[in-house]
Amino acid sequence: MSRILPTQTDATVERSDTPAVLSLDDDGTRDVIEVLSSETAYEIFRLLNETPATPSRIADQLNQSVQNVHYHLENLESAGVIEVTDTCYSEKGREMSVYVVSEDPTLLFLGTEDDRPSLKRAFKSFASLLGPPSILLAAGESISQFVTAE
Template sequence: MSGLLPSEGNVNVGGDGTPRVLWLDDDETEQLISSLATETAREILSCLHESPSTATEIGEAVETSVQNVRHHLGNLIEADLVVVAGTRYSEKGREMKVYAPASAPFVVCVGGDGDREGFAEAIESFLE
């Protein structure tokens, strides 16, 4: 049965694609590694790389509760690994957030306090 509200909303998975180069001693890196510490979080991120999804869809795909998915999504969003890419409407007319991976690749580097900016540029050219 077709509803009045679209079940497929606009989903923006675009972005500039500029790679993030992080160093192991950066505060941002600690948050990123912490957000990926559990198998469930990694499964959620992998699921989103296959297709942008709602929390319910992710829960079904990785076989966990919606509450657990939302917990991990919060951590992944804080680490800039996942974004809210749009909305969809359920059959009951409820607005649901659609999540997608952040489009930019990232690299975590270890060692050397050398030319960090030059290294970031080298990584960027390598990924083009």
């Protein structure tokens, strides 16, 4: 028997070639650092960087409650590092959002707006060698280590 409502998603992780750059004097920088400082949020972000997922799938993979996952997804979405890309349905017919990392990778650096032009040129060259998702994960690792060291 075929299903009327899709229970799987065909969404993929697609990233642009140009990262958004946040510096210390950007309003969103603190939000991104704070949201990624949570171990659970960071693990959710890493999972979504690999593949789009529903909250229930994330909860199963990370051995967390769906309510806890929803809390962290809302925070990650508010910070602009993830977004809803699709909708699918549970076996019981409940609508579920499918989350993915944001289309534009985000680079955080501990500099000011004045440092941006040279930094952007350097990271554009770096991105062409490794790819934007690698830079985002590297930035996330650095931030996670920075925040936990405080």
